[in-house]
Amino acid sequence: MADASNPFAAGLPTLDGGRVRLRAVRPADDADLLAVFEDPAHLRYWSHGPLDDLDAARRYREGIEANARDRALFQWAITEPADDRMIGSATLGAWNRQNRRADVGFILRPDRVGRGLASDAVRTLIRFGIDGMDLHRVEADVDPANTGSIRLLERLGFVREGYFRERWFTFGSWKDSAMYGLLAADFDG
Template sequence: MSQDVFFPRVETERLILKPLLPSDAPGLLAIFSDAEVMRYWNTAPWADVQEAIAFIEKSNESMRGQQSLVLGIWLRSTDELAGKCMLFSYDKASRRAEIGFGLARSCWGRGYISEAGEALIQYGFDSLGLRRIEAEIDPANQASAKALGKLGFSHEGLLRQRWEVNGVVSDSAIYGRLLSDHPARHG
């Protein structure tokens, strides 16, 4: 598989998905230092720009190693960094990966996750040859559950007491979407 397949530029009607650069760190910090954005994550909000830089460096290294795909989400109309989307825990032999998103609060409720998500899912199925994409969310995160439903994911189970962050224990809801779930979308 070509190295370039892990550094794509994917365009939709309103969005551009592309790899993050070190110069994107301040914009990324502005998004992921927001406690509301990070409310259901298994890590605390970022505290300084070094965390954003480290995330970008780790993401790009993981992409060079063909272990994950981490793309920034930009608004085409303003070239504003709106968030990030990821296919991670990539298992080439099993043709599966996990999907994740993070979006600036100012961009919530505008359908960007559905738009970026479907583009990323199609890229995973068509370019990475995935057969299965999984998502793990906090069961209390109803916005993510709704977004996953719109993206064609099925709720598959619950992992009890999966995470503990800052002394708070939470469960994980598991969702999955198979290549065969929506065959008309591929090609």
């Protein structure tokens, strides 16, 4: 188990799930990072638009590293252990230590969707959140039309707790948020 007083003392820990690995993003991942974040249709429920090219991927990766240093957002690469190449990304953000909560985010490269890999990644991340970061509660903010994401969250025990209207302005229009929550006591992953 990670040191609960500072689970990031040695950087972003590598986490092994049943089928995927979560590890720090590296410069060598830039092309794979672009493949995860370049398709506008795949990002239609995401909080930002697509990356245009390799240079944008490099800047995005540098932002990931800065966010981890600032403890603003912890973003892991999702890989398959056989080749350890980045096939997606999973995040824990808005970490509130006093109230022991954080929010979760996740995305897979389009050609890896539909195999249960994202569920394995998020389950692994939540297990670390509870055991390593001592979280009491994990939250998720989802576009109500994002049925794949909602299925994943509900499979892991998340419950819909609220509905916020017009919370995001993305792709030229206002988007609502369905707010999901999971209590550590209800997690059996």
